[in-house]
Amino acid sequence: MKEQPVRTKVANRRSTVGRILLEAMLVAVIGGIFALAANRISPRGLALTRNYFPAETNSVVQVAVNLTSLRTASGQNPAPPMPGDMLAAQMKQQGLQLVDGPQSVQLFHDSHLKPGVIFVDARDDLQYRQGHIPGAYQFDPYRPEGYFPTVLPVCQAAERIVVYCNGGNCGDSETAALLLKDVGISNRKIFVYAGGITDWTNNHQQVEIGERNSGNLSIAIP
């Protein structure tokens, strides 16, 4: 006599679980369609078919692990690698040339004497406007279409191109350099300033605020 209600309870529970699973699948499908449409409509949406990372790169974490293992294997003290070390190691793997702070400052002063040296800022619009190396061209590697018409002819004509981003863990200068390489700019004239704008301002160099050649110079990013 008592078995019947127990069976009914179990059956009810199973049907509830089934309904929840079905509902979850329906939510996932409708949510997926909503997300696709929203990404398509959004002006900031991603282009689904574009490869935003042109070369196979190890993540900064993986490089850090590799560096630590190398130091341990060579009997060195496995001190934590600095973010700059990690990025430098990663870029060397890509065959990119690096420049440090003093070299970048030298190149910047050379650019006034020799117009063949240009600086390329690989950060987004907001960061660029907040302060960039004076005269640097903006080239956001994640939205390159808008920048190619200006940047490409200048890069083709230049003898040395110094690409930078924020410095530290920022990999955008590397992405931008690889993108320039992919569109036919010789990597022999591309230099990555790994310290980036952080190192530049730490060295008390002037930054330009707003548009390129705005003339609004400052010693620090406001």
Added chain:
Amino acid sequence: MTNDHPIRTTAAVINLFTVLARWLLGAAFLYLGLTKALHPVDFLKLMHQYDLTQNALLLNFIAALLPWFEIFCGLFLLAGVAVRGTALTLAAMLVPFTLLVFHRAQLLHAAQNIPFCAVKFDCGCGTGEEFICRKLLENFLLTALSIWLLVGRGRQFCACYSLFGR
């Protein structure tokens, strides 16, 4: 009759707690989704650091759709639509993502030689740089709330609690 009153009070408190949990979870996912959807490139870069896949298309799909999907789920929970299905979907997303965050924290912990709870990084969760232990606790709470919603209590203020009746 006299014993019935405390039971009803307890049920009412549980229902109220469940409604608040639903709104809290909905608001949290709406906020987390919006912060990512407004800066999709930043989110894409953070996802790339996880080395989830070398397939650019798959990576783009995850980075482009996940924030909007979170917004969608957040709105459903706030409005009280398909509550248990949405909660199950969120729990199913939270568990693997938390494991990924934990794995990345372990890598950083090994690489930096610092105590595990001192590991701090931006996990792409929408809350910026955070200490790992705090992040794991947050994710645990969000998962617990999602699972709590599966129980089926607190059906007040719902536009359509279940898509399939009951």
